Amino acid sequence: MDIRLNHGHSKLDEMNKITIIKNGKILLPDGTISREDLAYSDGKIIELKDTVNSVCTIDYIDANGNYVVPGFIDMHTHGAGGYDFMDATPEAYLGAAEMHAKHGTTALLPTTLTSTNEELFHTFEIYNHVKPLNKKGATFLGLHLEGPYFSYNQRGAQDPKYLRNPSPEEYMKILDATDDIIRWSLAPELDGAMEFGRILRSRNILPSIAHTDAIYEETLQAFDAGFTHVTHFYSCMSSVTRRNAYRYAGVVEAAYMVDDMTVEIIADGVHLPKSLLQFVCKFKGPDKIALVTDSMRGAGMPDGPSVLGSLQGGQPVIIEDGVAKLPDRTAFAGSVATADRLVRTMIQVAEIPFAQAIRMITSTPARILRIDERKGSLAIGKDADIVICDENINIKSTIIEGNVVYNILKP
Structure with a gap:
């Protein structure tokens, strides 16, 4: 997943914290799987420039090869x-x-x-x-x-x-x-x-x-x-x-x-x-x-x-x-x-x-429910509502609007 910010560096400057989910199999809106990273900040899925302003705090979540789905x-x-x-x-x-x-x-x-x-x-x-x-x-x-x-x-x-x-x-x-x-x-x-x-x-x-x-x-x-x-x-x-x-x-x-x-x-x-x-x-x-x-x-x-x-x-x-x-x-x-x-x-x-x-x-x-403009898929600008699970749908982590509310993933 190519995560690139459309809004320029000014948007990154405003972000205090960016979380990047790595090593996951990301289910894209078209049903295909991407092995690139997914990033979110301020409760929303974002694109990410190659360089991040140094004032940003970056956290990483290692999906450990599991699926990353909406x-x-x-x-x-x-x-x-x-x-x-x-x-x-x-x-x-x-x-x-x-x-x-x-x-x-x-x-x-x-x-x-x-x-x-x-x-x-x-x-x-x-x-x-x-x-x-x-x-x-x-x-x-x-x-x-x-x-x-x-x-x-x-x-x-x-x-x-x-x-x-x-x-x-x-x-x-x-x-x-x-x-x-x-x-x-x-x-x-x-x-x-x-x-x-x-x-x-x-x-x-x-x-x-x-x-x-x-x-x-x-x-x-x-x-x-x-x-x-x-x-x-x-x-x-x-x-x-x-x-x-x-x-x-x-x-x-x-x-x-x-x-x-x-x-x-x-x-x-x-x-x-x-x-x-x-x-x-x-x-x-x-x-x-x-x-x-x-x-x-x-x-x-x-x-x-x-x-x-x-x-x-x-x-x-x-x-x-x-x-x-x-x-x-x-x-x-x-x-x-x-x-x-x-x-x-x-x-x-x-x-x-x-x-x-x-x-x-x-x-x-x-x-x-007519809320698909903000929920329901892993798309840029939508709420960072994310589930990490294995192929048998055993839940490893639940993220709601960017907040990790449940997690059993190993660090």
């Missing part, structure tokens, strides 16, 4: 490390973010569950309070609200007592309470959902199709209304159904038919088997697929009893077989995956090429 972006997670964002405490937010960072995630969307509005408003307050305190964990990009506007039949592990149709009187109060919502998942077939989707788009919030019984035609209408993304594809959504003897295609078929519709998949190897992982990759491609953990508090924790949602008002679940389940084992209750496991599964189980697997958790989610 930081992972998780656009759907409920928690990790024994913490759930619905706990609505600073400790929960910071603890979950730190656990995710140890597994390569440099940015994430804290995600809510169906709940009371009082819990939701309290979550907004905590999120706003904790953002500037987050120094050791994955960056908070904004909030993802999952529910409460879902189909009862496709509720999955969402608490049914909170499910309802969207009403302007309610959702406008929620939208006016915070500017931190950047994504909202809901079922588009519900009364009032299409208009709600248009309102979300007008506020630059991504409406996402989720927990839905919509048929194909309703999904097309939803896409036109701004629902351009599908939450945890295949999970809790309609496929081909029969109504009064007639067959109808569902959300799954619509997502394949609409070329510009993006999807996210829980690539933990449990929610979707190898065959479906390969199927969705073949027919949507890495530029339309984001890998998400959809992780609950059990991510990074041992098997056994746990809680989905807040400790006070959540639902009991059991962690076993690499996934969280409802106690009666009738449904999954969120994953316990971390981002490194997702990428590893795509490479080792789904047999997806390394660069494509990385793209699905870096540049693709960045583009879906």
Whole structure:
């Protein structure tokens, strides 16, 4: 990688510290590998002149022959490390973010569950309070609200007592309470959902199709209304159904038919088997697929009893077989995956090429969230969100906006 500063020596003069990552296999935006060095300063990836002003402090990170890739972006997670964002405490937010960072995630969307509005408003307050305190964990990009506007039949592990149709009187109060919502998942077939989707788009919030019984035609209408993304594809959504003897295609078929519709998949190897992982990759491609953990508090924790949602008002679940389940084992209750496991599964189980697997958790989610001008790839001027890992996606170092928050590399 030829790292040369476009802005001349004056820019270097302003830099107090430059960090250079050497001896790494750098994954470039075009998917190729470079063995040249990568440099960053002031939280941004830079070019470097052949000569550096003597006032600069230069640090080196020896990648020891490992891969140097963009930081992972998780656009759907409920928690990790024994913490759930619905706990609505600073400790929960910071603890979950730190656990995710140890597994390569440099940015994430804290995600809510169906709940009371009082819990939701309290979550907004905590999120706003904790953002500037987050120094050791994955960056908070904004909030993802999952529910409460879902189909009862496709509720999955969402608490049914909170499910309802969207009403302007309610959702406008929620939208006016915070500017931190950047994504909202809901079922588009519900009364009032299409208009709600248009309102979300007008506020630059991504409406996402989720927990839905919509048929194909309703999904097309939803896409036109701004629902351009599908939450945890295949999970809790309609496929081909029969109504009064007639067959109808569902959300799954619509997502394949609409070329510009993006999807996210829980690539933990449990929610979707190898065959479906390969199927969705073949027919949507890495530029339309984001890998998400959809992780609950059990991510990074041992098997056994746990809680989905807040400790006070959540639902009991059991962690076993690499996934969280409802106690009666009738449904999954969120994953316990971390981002490194997702990428590893795509490479080792789904047999997806390394660069494509990385793209699905870096540049693709960045583009879906419209933050690709600053995150998602190792390009000059972008945030220095960097992961160093081996070929099996074992994380060696996590760097967030130029700060090393996790490191097991030998000096």
